[in-house]
Structures are given as structure tokens and as C-alpha cells.
Amino acid sequence: MTDQRGGGHGRVRGRRGLPRGGLSPELIVTESLRLLDTEGVAGFSLPKLGRALGADPTAVYRHFASKDDLVLAVADRLNEEAGAGFTPSDCWVDTMTETARRVRATYLAHPAAASLSAYRTTQGPAEMRGIDILIGAVLAAGFEGAEAALVYRAVADFCLFWAGCEASFLALDERLQKNDQNAWTSAYLSVDRAGYPSIWQIRTELPEVRDDDIFETILSFVIAGLVQRAPRPCRCPRHAAAGAAAG
Amino acid sequence: MTDQRGGGHGRVRGRRGLPRGGLSPELIVTESLRLLDTEGVAGFSLPKLGRALGADPTAVYRHFASKDDLVLAVADRLNEEAGAGFTPSDCWVDTMTETARRVRATYLAHPAAASLSAYRTTQGPAEMRGIDILIGAVLAAGFEGAEAALVYRAVADFCLFWAGCEASFLALDERLQKNDQNAWTSAYLSVDRAGYPSIWQIRTELPEVRDDDIFETILSFVIAGLVQRAPRPCRCPRHAAAGAAAG
DNA sequence: ACCTGAACACCGTTCAAGT
DNA sequence: ACCTGAACACCGTTCAAGT
Numbered sequence: 001m002t003d004q005r006g007g008g009h010g011r012v013r014g015r016r017g018l019p020r021g022g023l024s025p026e027l028i029v030t031e032s033l034r035l036l037d038t039e040g041v042a043g044f045s046l047p048k049l050g051r052a053l054g055a056d057p058t059a060v061y062r063h064f065a066s067k068d069d070l071v072l073a074v075a076d077r078l079n080e081e082a083g084a085g086f087t088p089s090d091c092w093v094d095t096m097t098e099t100a101r102r103v104r105a106t107y108l109a110h111p112a113a114a115s116l117s118a119y120r121t122t123q124g125p126a127e128m129r130g131i132d133i134l135i136g137a138v139l140a141a142g143f144e145g146a147e148a149a150l151v152y153r154a155v156a157d158f159c160l161f162w163a164g165c166e167a168s169f170l171a172l173d174e175r176l177q178k179n180d181q182n183a184w185t186s187a188y189l190s191v192d193r194a195g196y197p198s199i200w201q202i203r204t205e206l207p208e209v210r211d212d213d214i215f216e217t218i219l220s221f222v223i224a225g226l227v228q229r230a231p232r233p234c235r236c237p238r239h240a241a242a243g244a245a246a247g
Numbered sequence: 248m249t250d251q252r253g254g255g256h257g258r259v260r261g262r263r264g265l266p267r268g269g270l271s272p273e274l275i276v277t278e279s280l281r282l283l284d285t286e287g288v289a290g291f292s293l294p295k296l297g298r299a300l301g302a303d304p305t306a307v308y309r310h311f312a313s314k315d316d317l318v319l320a321v322a323d324r325l326n327e328e329a330g331a332g333f334t335p336s337d338c339w340v341d342t343m344t345e346t347a348r349r350v351r352a353t354y355l356a357h358p359a360a361a362s363l364s365a366y367r368t369t370q371g372p373a374e375m376r377g378i379d380i381l382i383g384a385v386l387a388a389g390f391e392g393a394e395a396a397l398v399y400r401a402v403a404d405f406c407l408f409w410a411g412c413e414a415s416f417l418a419l420d421e422r423l424q425k426n427d428q429n430a431w432t433s434a435y436l437s438v439d440r441a442g443y444p445s446i447w448q449i450r451t452e453l454p455e456v457r458d459d460d461i462f463e464t465i466l467s468f469v470i471a472g473l474v475q476r477a478p479r480p481c482r483c484p485r486h487a488a489a490g491a492a493a494g
Numbered sequence: 495a496c497c498t499g500a501a502c503a504c505c506g507t508t509c510a511a512g513t
Numbered sequence: 514a515c516c517t518g519a520a521c522a523c524c525g526t527t528c529a530a531g532t
Contacts, residue, residue: 305517
């Protein structure tokens with residue numbers, strides 16, 4: 001069982017050749033995420049991954065059938081991170097809000113990984129648990145049958161799509177992101193008043209909008225729409241008033 | 248000015264070598280879109296594009312500095328298609344709804360192109376006009392200043408993100424999409440009742456949900472949230488009731 | 495039985511050499 | 514001045530050859 005290779009102490013990854021059997025799917029996924037976080041999508045290739053693991057450029061193919069299979073495993077890791085320690089609230093509104101915020105926080109923490117794996121279905125346990133929690137909230141809101149399925153898909157896709165696109169944008173090259181920033185800070189500031197009167201009217205406010213606020217705004221709209229349509233409004237102290245007003 | 252090359256009659260693209268000057272940015276963008284529509288993202292490379300145009304594999308570089316520049320030009324073409332013939336309604340709710348539906352319809356008609364160019368800023372005239380129309384609707388709803396900027400960004404990003412992600416999914420390989428379909432048609436159907444009770448409860452309804460209905464559902468939530476928060480509700484016959492109820 | 499690494503058919507992009 | 518196409522440094526993936 002013991003041997004004299006490497007430095008031991010659980011530090012498996014090393015600069016020199018890895019012992020046979022030293023590679024595992026878990027280790028490869030961990031290194032993939034590290035590589036994606038530090039080098040971005042452009043720095044994530046199977047040859048680079050093999051070399052970063054101190055192994056052959058083609059070594060990963062002994063554990064994953066293709067790069068896409070590896071991407072799905074990374075997606076599963078993100079699902080686990082997003083769901084870690086999450087217990088649904090008694091209040092279905094809070095459960096939905098928290099789900100959306102958790103998905104977004106995880107994706108924004110790993111933009112490159114998220115840009116590759118967002119809106120992919122892994123059918124892993126973490127994903128299934130997240131789905132069950134979200135459907136549970138939809139059922140708690142009083143939706144049933146086909147309508148519950150529809151509302152669940154709408155809310156789930158909203159969370160994944162929004163977080164996925166925000167992450168994809170952050171995963172672009174710095175240079176390309178700059179181009180977008182310039183649109184807000186300079187191009188729209190000097191917009192032609194006659195041609196684009198509405199842009200002109202809020203041209204100084206447009207560059208000041210923050211991403212977190214945009215997300216919370218659209219989330220509040222979605223939740224408000226849901227509360228209005230839900231057969232069983234939340235009875236929380238915070239939400240009871242809104243539910244009564246809409247009912 | 249005239250010459251004896253080619254068949255004339257405005258049909259510039261041919262199988263054999265193109266006359267010098269025969270390539271233009273417009274023609275390259277048109278062929279890019281055709282290539283993306285028929286072959287998908289995998290079939291869209293600059294060498295292939297050059298060959299499809301009957302020119303050198305590196306010919307595109309004489310008209311675009313990089314592949315990314317070409318992608319932005321394709322994005323502009325999609326913007327033009329989405330905005331073609333669009334005149335905003337007197338009713339701001341209808342204007343927003345129509346904007347969201349148009350963006351989605353265009354992206355779904357060109358999923359591969361949309362998957363490459365969604366949420367990119369081109370600052371082209373079509374994009375600027377779309378922005379002006381949407382901000383106009385936000386102002387018509389009574390939002391002002393910083394709040395108007397925030398609400399505009401929320402609605403605009405919602406349209407782009409949603410349509411972009413739906414398109415990106417459709418742009419995946421057929422094989423990968425199948426994997427997702429299987430999740431709904433078989434995996435969730437035979438889900439463990441004890442482990443995932445909420446999924447189990449609507450397991451037969453989940454596979455029946457249609458993408459169009461999902462989109463209309465989330466859109467209705469967003470609009471309902473907007474109407475509720477808007478300082479100036481729409482007075483249309485259709486929307487007056489909802490505005491009054493929320494006010 | 496498992497691992498290696500040479501090799502294949504591509505990429506995006508550059509640039510010396512031509513016309 | 515403009516265009517060409519060889520060439521570079523990569524990809525994802527395969528597979529004969531080794532151990």
C-alpha cells in the first residue's frame with residue numbers, strides 16, 4: 001500500500017510524473033475548475049490539463065470519454081457547490097429567491113466553468129436535489145399538475161439562463177468586455193439627441209447601473225408575478241401583505 | 248468599371264475563384280449566417296468560410312481583423328433582423344412584450360449564430376434603435392432617472408439572456424440535446440419517490456412542457472412585476488384592469 | 495490490461511513572397 | 514497596394530506500439 005513516490009501528505013498533484021493510478025475523476029475535475037478559474041476558457045484544453053496534472057497530454061482520456069463528458073462532470077461539481085448546505089425555507093418565496101441567488105453566486109465565482117456547463121443536464125444527485133427543492137416550493141405555492149411543471153420550468157430556466165449569461169459575459173476576454181464597458185461609459189453618453197431621444201434622456205444614469213441591482217430587480221419582478229398568480233400566497237410576515245394585495 | 252469576369256446578374260458568389268474585390272463585409276456576413284444555419288457552430292470556421300465563398304481560406308482576414316470582429320458583424324445582422332419593421336406600440340406593455348418575442352424569434356431562427364453573438368454589444372444602428380425603443384417604453388411606464396436605467400437593463404438583459412440561452416441549447420450537437428430530452432422523458436419518470444417526492448408528484452407532467460409556454464410564462468411574470476411597480480400603469484383596455492388591481 | 499506518445503485532421507492567425 | 518498560401522502554434526481525438 002505504501003510507496004516512496006512523491007511527497008505524501010495528501011498532496012497528490014506534483015510537477016513530475018504522477019504515479020500510476022494517481023489520477024481520478026475527482027482530481028481531474030478539481031484541476032479543471034482550478035485551471036478554468038485561473039486561465040479562463042482559452043486556457044482549458046485537455047493537453048494543458050494533462051500537463052497541469054503532471055501527466056501525459058492525453059491522460060485525461062483514460063478517465064473521460066471526451067471533453068464534453070468532463071464538462072458535464074464540472075457542471076455536477078458546480079451543482080454541488082451551489083446546493084451545499086442549502087435547506088429550503090418554510091416560505092416558498094424565500095426558497096425560490098435563495099435558489100436563484102445561490103446559482104448566480106456559484107456561477108459568478110466560476111465564470112469560465114459556468115460558461116461551458118450552464119444549462120446542461122447532468123442528472124447528478126445535487127442537480128436532482130435542487131430540482132426537488134424548487135418543485136417543492138412551486139407545490140407549496142399551490143400550483144398543481146401541468147401548471148406546476150410549467151411554473152417550475154419557467155423559474156428554473158430563469159435562474160440558470162440568467163446566471164449562465166452573466167457568467168458567460170465575465171468569461172469573455174478582458175479586451176472584449178472592455179468594448180462593452182465603453183458602450184456604456186462613452187458611446188451612449190455622446191448619443192445623438194434627435195436620433196435616440198430616450199437613450200439621451202437617461203444617458204448619465206446608464207453607466208451607473210450595477211449588475212447586482214439588475215439581478216435583484218428582475219428577480220423581484222419574477223417573484224411579484226409569481227406571488228400574484230400563486231393559488232396559495234405565502235403567509236410570512238414579510239410576504240403576507242403583497243399576497244393580500246394581489247389576491 | 249465593367250469587366251468580363253463572372254456571370255454578372257448580381258450573383259457574386261460562385262464555385263470558382265472570386266474576382267478581386269468580389270468579397271465584401273456584407274457578403275461575408277450573409278455567407279456566415281448561411282453556414283451557421285446549415286452546418287452549426289462546428290461548421291463555422293474562417294477557412295471553411297473562405298472556401299464556401301470560393302476564395303482563399305485566409306481571404307476573410309482582408310475584411311475582418313479577427314473571427315470575433317466577424318461575429319460582431321453577424322450580431323449586428325441579427326439585430327437588424329429582429330428590429331425590421333418594428334414600430335413601438337402606444338402601449339408600453341405591448342412594446343416590451345413584442346421586443347422580447349422578436350428577439351427570441353430571431354435567435355431561435357438562427358441558433359448557432361445567436362449562441363456566438365448573444366449578449367455582445369455592437370453599438371450598431373439597429374441595436375441603438377432597439378435600445379431607444381425599449382427605454383422609451385420604460386419611460387412611458389413612468390420610471391425616471393436611475394430607476395429607469397435599472398429597469399431598462401433588467402428587461403433588456405432578460406430578453407437577451409433568455410433568447411440567447413434557448414438558442415445556445417438548440418445550437419448544441421443533436422447528440423447532446425438528446426441527453427437532455429432523456430432526462431425529462433425517462434430519468435425523471437422513474438425517479439425515486441422517497442428521495443425526490445416533489446419531482447415524483449409531477450413526473451408525468453414534466454415531459455409535456457413546451458418551450459414556447461415556458462417563455463410566455465416567465466414573460467408574463469416579468470410583465471406582471473413591472474406593471475405592479477410602474478408609476479404609470481398602462482391604460483389599454485386589456486391592461487387597465489391589472490394596473491388598477493395592483494395600484 | 496493498462497499506459498504512452500506519435501499522429502491525424504483540423505483550428506485562428508501571421509507574414510514573407512509574390513503579382 | 515493588394516492578394517496568396519505556406520507556416521506556426523495550437524486544438525480534440527485516435528491508436529499502434531510499448532510495458
